[in-house]
Amino acid sequence: MGVLDKEADAGLPSVINPDDYLETEFGREFTPERNRQAWQLAYARLRHELSQAVKGAHVYVVMGVQGAGKSRWVSENLDRLGRGAIVFDAALPARRHREELLSIAGEYAIPVIGILVSAPLELALARNASRSADKRVPEEALKSVFNMLEPPDEEEGFVRVQTIEQRACLPTTLQTARVTLVAPDVALAEKLADALNASYALHRQFLEWSKPHWTLENTQQSLQRAIKDFDAPAGEKRFFLLSRDDGQQLVGCIGLLPLADEVHSFEIGYWGNQAHAGRGLMREALIALVSQLAGHTLRLTTSSANTSSQRLAEAAGFEWVETLQGARRCEYFGVRDTLVYRRAAR
Numbered sequence: 001m002g003v004l005d006k007e008a009d010a011g012l013p014s015v016i017n018p019d020d021y022l023e024t025e026f027g028r029e030f031t032p033e034r035n036r037q038a039w040q041l042a043y044a045r046l047r048h049e050l051s052q053a054v055k056g057a058h059v060y061v062v063m064g065v066q067g068a069g070k071s072r073w074v075s076e077n078l079d080r081l082g083r084g085a086i087v088f089d090a091a092l093p094a095r096r097h098r099e100e101l102l103s104i105a106g107e108y109a110i111p112v113i114g115i116l117v118s119a120p121l122e123l124a125l126a127r128n129a130s131r132s133a134d135k136r137v138p139e140e141a142l143k144s145v146f147n148m149l150e151p152p153d154e155e156e157g158f159v160r161v162q163t164i165e166q167r168a169c170l171p172t173t174l175q176t177a178r179v180t181l182v183a184p185d186v187a188l189a190e191k192l193a194d195a196l197n198a199s200y201a202l203h204r205q206f207l208e209w210s211k212p213h214w215t216l217e218n219t220q221q222s223l224q225r226a227i228k229d230f231d232a233p234a235g236e237k238r239f240f241l242l243s244r245d246d247g248q249q250l251v252g253c254i255g256l257l258p259l260a261d262e263v264h265s266f267e268i269g270y271w272g273n274q275a276h277a278g279r280g281l282m283r284e285a286l287i288a289l290v291s292q293l294a295g296h297t298l299r300l301t302t303s304s305a306n307t308s309s310q311r312l313a314e315a316a317g318f319e320w321v322e323t324l325q326g327a328r329r330c331e332y333f334g335v336r337d338t339l340v341y342r343r344a345a346r
Contacts, residue, residue, distance in 0.1 A: 012078050013060075013085035014049045017071070018042040019135075027134035042090075043104060049086045050108040057084035059105050061158075063092040064117035065146045066137045067124035069166050073117050086110070093148040095156055102157040111159040114152035119166035120295060121146050170237055170256070176288045179251065179281050181239040184226035188240055191250035192219040199274035205332045206306055207271060234258055237266075241285050243276070251276040254289055265297040270312075286316045290343065297345045303328050304337040313341045 021038035022028045050059070060081060062070045074089050081087065092098050098114075105112045119127075124146065128137055152161045174181040182188075196203070196214045203210035229235030241252040252272040259265040268290075272282045290298065300318050302309040314320075318341035327338040 013081050013083060013087050015074060015078070015087045015089060016042050016045050016049070017089040019090075027132070029134070042088075043100065046086070046088060046101070046104055047108075050105065050110055053086065053108065053110055054084040057086060057110060058082075058159075059110055059112040060085055060087045060115055061092065061098065061101060061112055061152075062087060062089045062115045062117060063098070063152065065093065065119065065121075065124045065149060066091060066142050067127035067131075068117045068119035069127070069164075070117045073115070073164055091145050093145050094150045095152075097148075098152065098156060106157060112157060114156075114158040114161040116151055116161065116163045117166060118149075118163050123166060171292055174239070174285075174288055174292065175244070176284045178244055178279075179285045179288075180242045180244055181254070181285055181289060182242060183230055184223050184238055184240065186220055186223045186227070188250060189216055189219040189223055191242075191248075192223065192240070195250040195252070195273040195275075199272070202274040202277070203271060206303055206309075206330070208330070234260070239285075239289065241281065243281070249273070249276070251281050252285070254282075254286060256293075259297075259299065265299065266293070268298055268300045283312055283315050286312060290316045295345050298343040300341040300343075301338050302341070303330075303333070304339055305333045310339060316343070318343045 018035075018038045018041075019028065021041045022030055022034055046059075058081075062074055064070050070089050070091075074087055078085075078087075088101060092101070102112060121143065124142060125139065128139070128142055151163065152158055154161060171181075172183040193214045193216055196210075196219070200210060200212050226236070226238045230237050235258075237256040239254045239256075240250055241254070243249045243251050250273060252270060254268065254270040256266040256268055259267055268286075270282060270286060298318070300313050302313065304323070320339060321342045322340040324338040324340065326335050328336040330336070
């Protein structure tokens with residue numbers, strides 16, 4: 001039994017990828033001649049699958065630049081496509097590249113759905129670079145495909161088209177001139193306890209979760225939750241700020257909470273270690289992190305009493321968009337407004 005026949009036995013849709021015909025026992029081998037043969041074999045298999053298609057079957061053409069995440073999308077969505085689906089997974093960047101496939105499907109009167117998996121060039125290049133050498137596409141070739149991209153439309157012959165937007169993954173570490181941002185790690189527990197305990201007088205003014213004393217056990221538990229949340233799609237992603245001097249002290253934290261009402265968006269929150277206030281470290285770190293999230297819409301809220309936070313938001317490129325009257329009540333300031341800031345995706 002061949003690799004390409006396994007889907008049928010597993011009760012899954014048929015998946016056709018020309019690259020699979022480049023595989024050898026020594027890895028993927030590419031030459032112009034082998035590539036031509038691979039496409040011929042892929043189209044031959046497409047004809048075979050179409051000739052055996054069940055009533056109501058659809059062809060899904062999943063296209064996009066190499067490294068965009070096409071094959072991952074296919075693997076994550078096979079179950080919902082149904083057993084009768086036929087999936088063709090290939091770059092097919094421009095309209096002219098899709099003509100032959102659509103013509104073949106038309107011969108069998110099988111409807112075709114176009115799925116464009118779209119990703120920034122930087123993300124595609126980074127993913128491509130992480131592949132094994134035999135599966136890596138030359139950088140100039142990938143850039144060429146990216147420049148040829150033409151979104152599919154129904155006029156070509158698709159019954160429906162859909163674009164799946166990919167966004168760059170969050171970094172797990174980020175460095176500025178004076179600060180290193182790192183993902184949660186239980187090893188930070190002692191530094192975190194020191195920072196929170198040194199900052200209660202400041203935090204109690206604006207942060208509901210603040211308390212006079214944090215034990216090492218408290219911060220260990222907090223970091224364990226933060227580690228789980230960092231990898232969870234809907235979880236908050238917290239970055240802890242460490243000074244780059246010999247002391248490597250924890251100088252603050254920035255959290256990114258995915259917003260349910262807007263895709264590719266985060267609500268940003270942050271707190272600083274009072275012992276390091278006034279040095280511009282949080283501003284330096286926030287600007288660096290926000291620049292990494294250019295493809296995301298970002299939202300930030302702060303108390304009308306917190307002028308330092310307002311200045312920080314504006315320095316990081318946020319714009320005030322709304323004031324929620326009397327939305328905050330705290331023991332220290334009483335009733336205050338909430339200011340809403342936004343930074344659009346770029």
